[in-house]
Amino acid sequence: MDDDAHDQPVHQPVEPPTFKAPRMVSRPKPPPQQEEGLGNDMNLGSFEGEQPLSISEARILITAVHDKRRQKAREGQGVLGDRAHNDNQSIQQFVDYLDMFARYKELPNLTAMGTVLDANPDFNPAERAMLGSLCPDSADEAKTLIPSLSQKIDDETLESALQELQKHQDRFDHV
Numbered sequence: 001m002d003d004d005a006h007d008q009p010v011h012q013p014v015e016p017p018t019f020k021a022p023r024m025v026s027r028p029k030p031p032p033q034q035e036e037g038l039g040n041d042m043n044l045g046s047f048e049g050e051q052p053l054s055i056s057e058a059r060i061l062i063t064a065v066h067d068k069r070r071q072k073a074r075e076g077q078g079v080l081g082d083r084a085h086n087d088n089q090s091i092q093q094f095v096d097y098l099d100m101f102a103r104y105k106e107l108p109n110l111t112a113m114g115t116v117l118d119a120n121p122d123f124n125p126a127e128r129a130m131l132g133s134l135c136p137d138s139a140d141e142a143k144t145l146i147p148s149l150s151q152k153i154d155d156e157t158l159e160s161a162l163q164e165l166q167k168h169q170d171r172f173d174h175v
Contacts, residue, residue, distance in 0.1 A: 042126060042148040052125055054132030056110050059098035066095055103135050105170040112168040116161055122152045135169060136162060 044050075053061065104110040117128045127146055136142035139155040142162060149158065 042124065044126060052129035054104075054113070054129045055098060056102040056104035056113065056132060057129070059102040059105070060107065060110060062095060062098060066091070101133075103169045104132070109168040109170055113165060116164045116168070120153065120157070120161060124148075127152075131162075131165070135165065137166070138162065 099105075104113045113132050117123055117131060123131065127149060130146050131142065134142075134145055136145055139158040139162065142158055143150040143155075
């Protein structure tokens, strides 16, 4: 009998496994991103050197492309293959947004806007696009919205340019 008891395994209490966190592996930190900002020194980050457009300029461009694609689709020359590119809800919402917020909808008015802004070479392309989109009413408002202007241009010159821009705005839709 002793042999039978000896053959039986002895059950000892088993402790639950303890959790050990994996060893911390140090990852290389990404280089600090250059912060974008529109302060006194305009910093556009990765957009530096790109050609910005005002909402009105984007409206003219997008509307022309949209209309051209729609025309080609009617002629059976689907520009983007089988994709329904002009009736896409996102595209239509974008076009509607541009129509709603563009201040210079007629081409002569948009051209006049460009002429007024081009007359002052101190405006960089981003400031030019912002002035054409935001359409501030006064020099003080313009310098508050676009702080980099405060170091470039005096209030009188800016006020004169803003008044000229206001003359060419399409304030009301002719429906």
